[in-house]
Amino acid sequence: xxxxxxxxxxxxxxxxxxxxxxxxxxxxxxxxxxDFSGFDLHPCGRCAAECFTTRENxxxxxxxxxxxxxxxxxxxxxxxxxxxxxxxxxxxxxxxxERSQCFFQGRPDLLEAYLKVPKRSIVISGTNQDxxxxxxxxxxxxxxDILFLSAKEYRKNSISGDLLTxxxxxxxxxxxxxxxxxxx
Numbered sequence: 001x002x003x004x005x006x007x008x009x010x011x012x013x014x015x016x017x018x019x020x021x022x023x024x025x026x027x028x029x030x031x032x033x034x035d036f037s038g039f040d041l042h043p044c045g046r047c048a049a050e051c052f053t054t055r056e057n058x059x060x061x062x063x064x065x066x067x068x069x070x071x072x073x074x075x076x077x078x079x080x081x082x083x084x085x086x087x088x089x090x091x092x093x094x095x096x097x098e099r100s101q102c103f104f105q106g107r108p109d110l111l112e113a114y115l116k117v118p119k120r121s122i123v124i125s126g127t128n129q130d131x132x133x134x135x136x137x138x139x140x141x142x143x144x145d146i147l148f149l150s151a152k153e154y155r156k157n158s159i160s161g162d163l164l165t166x167x168x169x170x171x172x173x174x175x176x177x178x179x180x181x182x183x184x
């Protein structure tokens with residue numbers, strides 16, 4: 001059985017990213033869903049960089065960061081679901097990325113394992129795809145595999161959280177998931 005990790009980076013409960021995360025979980029084998037609308041990660045800072053000597057000394061060691069990274073390393077496939085805020089991934093993605101330095105500090109074997117896990121991304125964005133391609137390029141040792149969904153393309157308003165009411169959007173997402181699963 002193939003373990004699939006899904007990370008929905010939006011903090012908005014019930015929004016498009018959260019719904020897409022749940023959809024992927026309903027279609028995936030052995031899914032584990034991390035939905036940022038239900039928890040917070042602490043950004044780096046307000047500490048003495050204790051993690052650079054011993055990662056367990058990070059003052060935020062108990063939040064979900066290390067649980068997510070450990071799940072990714074022990075999975076067969078990962079989906080990142082990201083909203084576009086001001087033409088870039090949301091802050092949660094950048095916090096997740098920044099905090100990973102502590103997890104991988106002095107452990108190149110963990111970083112190598114993380115990079116080898118295939119990752120697929122679904123981005124709710126109608127603009128600046130290049131920013132997402134650049135940001136997601138650091139998450140894998142392969143080119144990012146990204147499905148960009150523009151709410152306008154489906155005659156929806158992104159803030160309304162109704163993207164999945166579009167049969168065409170739903171079809172594009174399920175085709176992407178099916179293609180991704182077959183690829184691996």
